[in-house]
Amino acid sequence: LAVPIAIGIRYGLRKRSRSRNELFRREVEVLSARVGEMASLMPVTRAHGLERTAVTRVATGADGVRRAGLNLDMLNGHVASISWVAMQLLGVGCLVLAAVFALTGFLPITPGEVVLLSTYFTLLTQGLTQLLMLIPVGARGLESVRSIAEVMQEPDLEMNEGKRPVDAVRGEITLAQVSHRYPGADEDSLHEIDLRIPAGQTVAFVGSSGSGKSTMLNLVLGFLRPTGGRILLDDVDMQELDLRTARRFVSVVPQESVLFEGTIRENIGYGLDDVSEELILQALADANALEFVQAQTHGLDTLVGERGARLSGGQRQRLAIARALIRDPRILLLDEATSALDPESEQLVKEALGRLMAGRTTLIVAHRLSTIRQADRIVVLERGRIVEQGNHTELLDLEGRYADLHLTQAGSI
Secondary structure (H helix, E strand, O other): OHHHHHHHHHHHOHHHHHHHHHHHHHHHHHHHHHHHHHHHOHHHHHHOOOHHHHHHHHHHHHHHHHHHHHHHHHHHHHHHHHHHHHHHHHHHHHHHHHHHHHHHOOOOOOHHHHHHHHHHHHHHHHHHHHHHHOHHHHHHHHHHHHHHHHHHOOOOOOOOOOOEOOOOOOOOEEEEEEEEOOOOOOOOOEEEEEEEEOOOOEEEEEOOOOOOHHHHHHHHHOOOOOOEEEEEEOOEEHHHEOHHHHHHHEEEEOOOOOOOOOEHHHHHOOOOOOOOHHHHHHHHHHOOOHHHHHOOOOHHHOEOOHHHOOOOHHHHHHHHHHHHHHOOOOEEEEEOOOOOOOHHHHHHHHHHHHHHHOOOEEEEEOOOHHHOOOOOEEEEEEOOEEEEEEOHHHHHHHOOHHHHHHHHHHHHO
16 A cells, blocks of 8 residues: 555656746746846946846846745645655554454454564655655756756757768858848848859948848858848858858857957867967967967966956957967858957957958958958948949949948048
8 A cells, every 4th residue: 555655646746846846947047047147237237327126137036936946845845744644644554453453353463463564564654755755856856857858859940960061161152032031020131132252252241230231141150041042152052051060161250259268278279179289379370469368477378257358359359360260261250340449459450350361251241341441342231132232442433322331431530
């Protein structure tokens, strides 16, 4: 009887235990997200005097964890008490029944055997009770495993499995009638774009905010899929390629350079195995970063801090360029790479970018037209469509949208 009762208790409380463990896990995840958000927004929070608002948001998340944890502890307490009471009642019942049988002579049981059976049964029920006490621990562990499984079983949104791997890239990019519309949007963010970029050419995309410049880069990277048309890499539809292998030949230098907690050496060689110090130093020299790195006490082993907090904006950007250089990409994407820098840092970064762009297919997104005058071709986007393209001089002679943008920026200096 003891084993069936234990199994019955286990299955009777299984669903409630699982649901409350899941709720507790999700509340902890929400709290962790809010704490991380508060930490990242600390400068904005302090600048606007919103400390109380930030604390309230985190406190709300903490209260959710408290309530979910309390409900979970209450359930675990019920499991423990029900298990103990059930086993004790079963033990008392069996002892009374054995005593009755012994006294009435219904079964040939002596008083000594009754005591012996009672002792055995007590040991059995104690063991089962301890096992039942492990139900909450097991449920918590299973919920943790389930959380990990959710991540591991998440489908590959790019569906790269089974597609053609990329072993080499020339760098030619063709957009054939490419359109893209974000879910829920009424209009295309890009509409029927026809563009061919030969290998080694530098093409800049300009236009007002919302014209589709960043969407264009994300489509070329494969982060977004076109809702119409095709994107070809070296005359092969990117839908047929394993984009994970194609991106080994691509480097991105964003507006806000991304550095992780670690040393300069680790950040430069990120994702590469057995990178020699000579290659790292050469990349730093080409990125105009070697001088400030050598000025550090620990050189390449200097810790950059979380998100590169111990470095200036220009230094972080030059390290990002060095990281791109050491990968020797065939395609380079620059997203406002100099827009947030002071003039001195901007000049150093421009020189480094010039070395990085040499001989590589380069796509540039820029708001400041002064940074893209030397581009082989400038593509002007407006409301997701190409309205003009040509070099700097040709577009000024057209006296169209690019000339208006140039005049506006020149007048604001």
